[in-house]
Amino acid sequence: MSVRHALLALLSEGPKIGLKLRDEFEQRTGDVWPLNVGQVYTTLQRLERDGLIEANGDDDGPQKDYRITDAGRLEVDEWLHTPPSVIPPRDELVIKVLVALGVPGVDVPAVLQSHRRRLVELMQAYTTLKEDAVDDMRVALVVDAELFRLDALIRWLDSADARVRAMANAPTTDTSTQTSLVTRRTIRVVT
């Protein structure tokens, strides 16, 4: 999980001060990912240096307000759509999708699909290994273990897709409250 990208995603909802960012980060990751405030400010300085966020006004104290730049929004969007370079542990995938829910303008089904495609491609690669090693039970067992694990992730993406779709069809629901509750429970289960 990238703290840098998570903070950037939180700022895409509107300007915030450092302390508020820390509180929201911890709240949305189910209070299982403590973050010290020093880490928050170091990350914010780097984001500012890279032109992804800007500070509002000249105040240099803890009340300094940060807002995301256009380059920052682009960065968040790219990060959400890019599959991790290693097979994602489930909690990272879950957090990515939860973050995507809160970022304005993100096509959440498209984010889900980019992860789904990558996982199916990995499954195809594993299945090819199994096809080639038709008489090698050890390979089959190792490959099966990976296939079942990847399959579970895809099933989770499918159910997330269905839930997002159901919520989109029920516009009267207060999604912000529900998301935050779901976040807390889900993260506790998977970690």
Added chain:
Amino acid sequence: MQGIELEGVSKTFGADEGEVHALRDVSLTISAGELVAVMGASGSGKSTLLTIAGSLEEPTNGTVRIHGRDVSSMSKNERARLRRQSIGYVFQDLNLLAGLTAAENVSLPLELDGMGLKEARRTAMAALERMGMSERADRFPDQLSGGERQRVAIARAVVGQRDVLLADEPTGALDSVNGEAVMRILRAACQDGVAGVVVTHDAQLASWAHRVIFLRDGRIVDQTVPPAGVESLLTGDGQP
């Protein structure tokens, strides 16, 4: 070309307010030798795509070509002959005839197509042998296990000169090892020059296909590009 081509295919059921767009502007080519899996949620249009590709249903718009021939330009008889001679179907409920043995189930379509009884039986036995079912050829469907019945249905689908294979959830309720055996057979059949389409919601089954298409609300929204360099997967040397 040999294989199936769908170009700008749409399918609409009902009219006015009850109108349902099962497929929207789908273009897809499945070559001889290729097995393509179609994945998508319930109602995404998977089964409609299969029935249209197999000329069991006509598209509202667009063109379906099988082996380069536009299906809509064929007469009713020509289309029936195409279905009998070129296209094999495997549906979830298999549709094996309970009063016929495995061998008779497989040879029936050949006999209906005018092949002599002896040759039809010989061809059917060869197809069953490829599925590892020659020992069970004289059994009736209710004397066979689920996996065996599935193999008979696939033998019937590929028997003779059929070179298009269409399967809708072909492993039914089989356990994963038997399901894998069925997918191995389908993949091997395609590698022998058959153009195959398998519709499934199961990613493990879909991963046996050379290419996976994702349908959403009747549209193709994505497809896989299988990664190269699979050897590194087991050693952990890197990602494909």
